[in-house]
Amino acid sequence: MRYFSVDSLNFDESGMWSGEYRARHRWHLPGVECPRCGTWSGSGAYPSVDLSSLSEPALDEVRGPTNFEEYMRLVALVRPLLPADVPVKGGTSFGPMRGTAQGRFGPVTCYPPWELVLREDVVELLKSKGLQGIIAVRMELRSRRSTMPALYEVEARPLAKLHTDCIGEFKTPPCSVCGRPESYFLPPKRWLLRSAVPEGLDVFGIAGARLRVVSERFVETVQRLGPSDVHYQELPVG
Numbered sequence: 001m002r003y004f005s006v007d008s009l010n011f012d013e014s015g016m017w018s019g020e021y022r023a024r025h026r027w028h029l030p031g032v033e034c035p036r037c038g039t040w041s042g043s044g045a046y047p048s049v050d051l052s053s054l055s056e057p058a059l060d061e062v063r064g065p066t067n068f069e070e071y072m073r074l075v076a077l078v079r080p081l082l083p084a085d086v087p088v089k090g091g092t093s094f095g096p097m098r099g100t101a102q103g104r105f106g107p108v109t110c111y112p113p114w115e116l117v118l119r120e121d122v123v124e125l126l127k128s129k130g131l132q133g134i135i136a137v138r139m140e141l142r143s144r145r146s147t148m149p150a151l152y153e154v155e156a157r158p159l160a161k162l163h164t165d166c167i168g169e170f171k172t173p174p175c176s177v178c179g180r181p182e183s184y185f186l187p188p189k190r191w192l193l194r195s196a197v198p199e200g201l202d203v204f205g206i207a208g209a210r211l212r213v214v215s216e217r218f219v220e221t222v223q224r225l226g227p228s229d230v231h232y233q234e235l236p237v238g
């Protein structure tokens with residue numbers, strides 16, 4: 001199986017789709033003032049994770065980094081509701097996106113550039129073709145156009161790894177005090193670590209980096225619904 005990362009168009013390329021949305025996830029874990037590794041906040045989202053049972057007002061708003069004790073209290077609340085195989089990290093959002101949308105959306109949208117959004121007919125096609133690991137969460141978007149198709153945010157869980165030989169020295173090490181996972185700047189030339197490719201999945205993310213990876217089967221399937229304003233860049237496996 002070949003794999004590709006999905007990226008938005010470059011800033012100087014004009015796309016064919018006008019769709020835009022303004023939306024936020026339902027819950028947010030703040031960053032932390034860690035006594036060992038300093039003040040930091042990451043990013044990313046698990047839209048499929050429902051934190052409504054916690055009824056915790058501190059998770060309702062987007063806030064700056066919080067003190068260490070408060071952060072660890074919130075992590076202890078959130079951790080049991082996350083899938084066991086993903087890290088919990090300050091700056092992460094949860095639950096469906098809610099907001100407004102306008103314009104026309106192509107089959108696949110990377111807007112903002114770090115998001116992966118699918119039109120409803122794409123989600124249905126991927127599922128009908130038996131693709132695996134498609135976690136697509138319906139976005140709660142209001143639009144003036146009554147015919148606007150529903151949009152789904154893809155949750156790309158960081159299950160794969162890049163090969164250590166391509167990451168280089170620009171790494172932030174993990175922290176055992178606050179639980180911060182290792183992270184790094186994306187190297188321009190990159191490839192997947194063969195032993196860490198999640199077998200059989202058609203969508204996944206990468207530990208430590210904000211990269212959405214899709215399979216060759218995913219690319220071939222969505223292209224049947226016409227062009228999208230995205231680039232696919234092959235990620236070799238080595």
Ligand SMILES: [Zn+2]
Pocket residue numbers: 034035036037038175176177178179180
């Ligand atoms: Zn720390």
